[in-house]
Amino acid sequence: MGSDTAAAHTWKDAATGKENSLNAFNHYGKLDPNNASSDNVLASNKCIPIISAPKVAEESSVRTRRRVAIIGCLSVLLVAVICTAIVVPLVKNGSKNADNESVPGMIVTLCNTTLYPQTCEDSLQSGTGSDPPVTDSKDLVQKSVNVAHFQVTDMKVAATNLSSSETDTNLLAALSDCEELLDDALDMLNRTSSLMQSLNLASVPEQLEDPVTFMSAALTDLTTCVDGFEDLANSTARDEMTKLGASVNQFLSIALSLVNSLTSVGDDLSKWTQLWRDRGLLERPEQATDDVLPDWIGAHARRHLASNSFKVNVVVARDGSGKYKDIQAAIDAAPDKGYKLYVIYIKKGIYSGQFEVPKSKTNLMFLGDGIGQTIITGSRNVQMEGVTTFLSATLIIKGAGFIGKGFTVRNTAGPQSHQAVAMRVSADRVALWQCSFEAYQDTLYAHSLRQFYYQCTIEGTVDFVFGNGAALFQSCSLRPLVPLRGQQNTIAAQGRTDPSQNTGLMFHNCTLDGGKDLQRSISMYPTFLGRPWKQYARAVFIRSYLGKVINPAGWLLWQGDWALQTCYYAEFQNRGPGSSTKQRVWWSKQVKSANDVSKYGIPKFLGGNYWLPATNVPYESTIYS
Numbered sequence: 001m002g003s004d005t006a007a008a009h010t011w012k013d014a015a016t017g018k019e020n021s022l023n024a025f026n027h028y029g030k031l032d033p034n035n036a037s038s039d040n041v042l043a044s045n046k047c048i049p050i051i052s053a054p055k056v057a058e059e060s061s062v063r064t065r066r067r068v069a070i071i072g073c074l075s076v077l078l079v080a081v082i083c084t085a086i087v088v089p090l091v092k093n094g095s096k097n098a099d100n101e102s103v104p105g106m107i108v109t110l111c112n113t114t115l116y117p118q119t120c121e122d123s124l125q126s127g128t129g130s131d132p133p134v135t136d137s138k139d140l141v142q143k144s145v146n147v148a149h150f151q152v153t154d155m156k157v158a159a160t161n162l163s164s165s166e167t168d169t170n171l172l173a174a175l176s177d178c179e180e181l182l183d184d185a186l187d188m189l190n191r192t193s194s195l196m197q198s199l200n201l202a203s204v205p206e207q208l209e210d211p212v213t214f215m216s217a218a219l220t221d222l223t224t225c226v227d228g229f230e231d232l233a234n235s236t237a238r239d240e241m242t243k244l245g246a247s248v249n250q251f252l253s254i255a256l257s258l259v260n261s262l263t264s265v266g267d268d269l270s271k272w273t274q275l276w277r278d279r280g281l282l283e284r285p286e287q288a289t290d291d292v293l294p295d296w297i298g299a300h301a302r303r304h305l306a307s308n309s310f311k312v313n314v315v316v317a318r319d320g321s322g323k324y325k326d327i328q329a330a331i332d333a334a335p336d337k338g339y340k341l342y343v344i345y346i347k348k349g350i351y352s353g354q355f356e357v358p359k360s361k362t363n364l365m366f367l368g369d370g371i372g373q374t375i376i377t378g379s380r381n382v383q384m385e386g387v388t389t390f391l392s393a394t395l396i397i398k399g400a401g402f403i404g405k406g407f408t409v410r411n412t413a414g415p416q417s418h419q420a421v422a423m424r425v426s427a428d429r430v431a432l433w434q435c436s437f438e439a440y441q442d443t444l445y446a447h448s449l450r451q452f453y454y455q456c457t458i459e460g461t462v463d464f465v466f467g468n469g470a471a472l473f474q475s476c477s478l479r480p481l482v483p484l485r486g487q488q489n490t491i492a493a494q495g496r497t498d499p500s501q502n503t504g505l506m507f508h509n510c511t512l513d514g515g516k517d518l519q520r521s522i523s524m525y526p527t528f529l530g531r532p533w534k535q536y537a538r539a540v541f542i543r544s545y546l547g548k549v550i551n552p553a554g555w556l557l558w559q560g561d562w563a564l565q566t567c568y569y570a571e572f573q574n575r576g577p578g579s580s581t582k583q584r585v586w587w588s589k590q591v592k593s594a595n596d597v598s599k600y601g602i603p604k605f606l607g608g609n610y611w612l613p614a615t616n617v618p619y620e621s622t623i624y625s
Contacts, residue, residue, distance in 0.1 A: 318349035368407030381420035463493035492530030504538035513547025550578025
């Protein structure tokens with residue numbers, strides 16, 4: 001065990017044994033047991049003089065001996081008082097360390113609520129003298145985050161080192177993705193650590209959700225990194241990164257699970273085990289019974305939600321009538337880490353290329369002239385040398401607080417090019433309103449963190465809404481297209497790899513139907529609500545219209561029986577010719593009650609009442625009125 005536990009046992013012995021008392025002082029640099037006898041300090045309720053008077057024959061020496069004896073007794077009493085004065089405060093001040101006798105048991109309890117209990121125990125029991133003392137469950141959770149940070153850092157260094165000796169273009173692209181993704185994961189871990197240090201378990205539920213969101217994103221970043229090597233030829237770099245990824249995954253999963261439990265039910269460990277058993281759907285305990293806007297959103301704010309008033313900061317126009325002709329130039333000129341909304345008005349026109357809002361550009365807004373009017377287009381795809389799915393997107397959003405309204409994003413690569421993303425969102429608190437996303441396979445990559453889509457249109461074929469963000473689509477139109485011959489359409493491919501991640505794809509009051517060309521070929525090109533991409537995939541369709549193109553089975557296998565026991569693909573009170581659940585696959589779920597489905601709404605799934613009002617994007621807070 002670590003030095004803290006050893007100290008606790010030493011002080012326990014010090015309270016019951018004379019020799020061990022000296023050892024205890026020696027541990028703290030007070031006494032050397034080799035140079036001091038216990039008899040010179042304490043002697044079982046007896047006063048033993050430590051100065052002996054010499055024997056003399058004279059009668060007058062008796063008085064002297066008495067004085068010396070008294071002085072000796074007083075000296076011993078003084079030493080005993082000093083010892084008590086030293087030992088008692090040390091034991092009292094070390095009471096938290098004394099509690100560390102229960103730390104091993106606490107570690108076992110905590111670690112049994114993770115997917116990797118042995119790895120968890122080993123990592124939390126190890127430590128050095130420089131580690132801060134562990135006194136409670138919060139300290140252990142913080143330590144798990146620190147351990148995960150160390151592991152991710154090592155993996156990022158390995159990716160950098162491997163890149164320096166590689167020449168294969170596709171492998172270099174995967175390594176480059178990993179460096180970026182692992183850097184993002186470290187950022188998420190740093191933010192989690194900062195929040196944990198000041199964590200108040202009495203905070204509002206939305207604020208307690210933040211560290212879970214950031215840890216979920218860190219694990220998603222790792223998964224995306226490792227996925228980049230999946231289809232590459234065998235190589236030393238591929239094997240090393242895959243092996244490292246499997247190891248680091250355990251540490252991130254452990255930290256995520258512990259953070260989730262602490263912020264869900266507090267430091268009462270008796271509740272952690274039950275929480276772990278329940279984890280798998282949306283396990284965070286209910287904090288409220290009403291799914292309505294909170295009182296602090298006043299009437300003025302409610303009216304403003306539906307307004308269309310945005311102050312424009314800069315104009316982009318292809319015809320030269322704005323300050324910029326190029327979207328990226330306007331992005332680059334925007335302030336870094338802005339706290340106020342910075343609006344880039346993009347006039348009607350076609351803007352070709354790849355555009356990225358980096359994470360340094362926070363609180364940006366794209367305001368276009370409408371769907372099909374302001375068009376952002378590109379054609380990057382995985383068939384191109386050195387292009388990964390992650391980097392194929394026409395528009396990449398990494399800056400937190402991004403808002404988009406009134407534009408179209410396309411990837412024109414075509415179905416034969418396979419993965420070709422129109423937009424990827426890897427940013428927190430993103431809201432899009434009246435936008436369209438057009439491609440074929442992997443159209444919209446809701447990669448990570450919290451995202452909201454209102455009155456948007458998404459077109460595609462295979463897995464055309466995918467990723468592992470916490471993404472909610474409200475009043476959106478999902479339009480499957482005619483795929484390549486032999487392909488089947490799938491809408492939601494969700495990437496949740498861990499039961500503690502607070503992620504998923506939620507569709508509320510949406511319309512799912514194909515055009516006339518697809519409707520004429522339903523038997524040749526079946527369309528499914530989705531398929532489980534990762535082991536704990538989660539997607540729910542809520543009170544949506546399912547057209548006749550939706551196959552009666554509802555959901556499609558990924559491969560064999562992969563994830564069928566652990567995924568959560570569900571429906572609630574849908575309507576339309578494709579909504580009948582009589583022939584649904586056995587592993588899909590039907591949500592039974594309005595209270596259960598409320599977990600997937602704006603307030604509880606996105607914490608949206610905490611941040612959406614400031615975006616001015618309309619939304620329906622209640623999903624079962």
